[in-house]
Amino acid sequence: MTACYADVFDFAMTPGELCRRLIGEKATQEQVDQAVARLEGAALSIRGGWVTLAGREHLAELRQCRQAFGEAVWTDARRYTRWLNRIPFVRSVSVSGSLAADNADAEGDVDVFCITAPGRLWVARMFIVPLSKLTRVLPVRYLCPNYLVSEGALMVRDQNLFAAHEVVQAKPVFGAAVHRRFLEANRWASHTLPNGFFAAQQGTPEPDASGWRMIDGMLDALGADAVDRFIHRTFLAFYRRRAERRGWNWPRIASAYTREQYTVPEGGYTDIVRQRFLGRVEQRLGPAFVPDAEALFARAAEPAGAYDWSGDFEQHYGAA
Secondary structure, eight states, rough: OOHHHHTTTTTOOOHHHHTTOOOOOOHHHHHHHHHHHHHHHHTTEEEEEEEEEEOOTTHHHHHHHHHHHHHHHHHHHHHOOOOOOOTEEEEEEEEEHHHHOOOOOTOOOEEEEEEEEOOOOOHHHHHHHHHHHHHHHHHOOOOOEEEEOOOOOOSSOOOHHHHHHHHHHOEEEEEEOOOOOOHHHTTHHHHSSHHHOOOOOOHHHOOOOSSHHHHHHHHHTTTTTHHHHHHHHHHHHHHHHHHHTTOOOHHHHTTOOOSSOOOGGGGHHHHHHHHHHHHHHHHTTOOOGGHHHHHHTSOOOOOOSSSSSHHHHHEEEEEE
């Protein structure tokens, strides 16, 4: 199943990456290498040290190209995370998405995941969004702050295979101590990706200095809590009117915008990834394995018709 999931993202893996990404199984590198050797030629293929599904060997070359792209994208990512680290009430900044997975393409954005002080997410967002808009008019990669959560709500709501990968793959740049608490709050991911969760825990660096915290105190004194509540209410009122005009299912979308969490509505790519993953499992492993694959997405947001996630996904990873 691990190779099927990676194939959804056109992702060729090293044996080490395959070991870290094992779905629902703990195994040593030696055990993984032995399993790959047994399956080579039938279910799996190895080209130049890259593991793919049989018949998908071209992904090895694609992966090498994306590694080269990734080096350039990380230059912008480091710049953005330094900027984000200076925003009031931001406690941790991590790179997420395709860049964190070492699978960024030529058109990829810089996805980031920020953790804020409790009750201050919307004040922080008031600074983060203009920064992300600024990158869209500069000759650099777009900054996409897809996930914002506060220290008061660190557990990810949609506990499925896609979300588990997002949890364990996020690379903290600032606020490592807070990120460790985030991992601990999402220990559920250790059941889905046991090797990956352990690697994420071991890979988190020592605590680092972050931000200009004197500004936080000044804003608190000026009534930051009331401001945060006001911004949140205003945002919900505006988005509700927009959703109603466009015929979207507002109750489902609204669940992504709580006081302590701002996440991608409908789980973003989750439903598209689920559909493609199930298709590959059925094709490569057989119908008997589909129920187990479906169980990995049991806790996933339902589509609300708010965005063409399929079309966006195909721009980066091709058609199903």
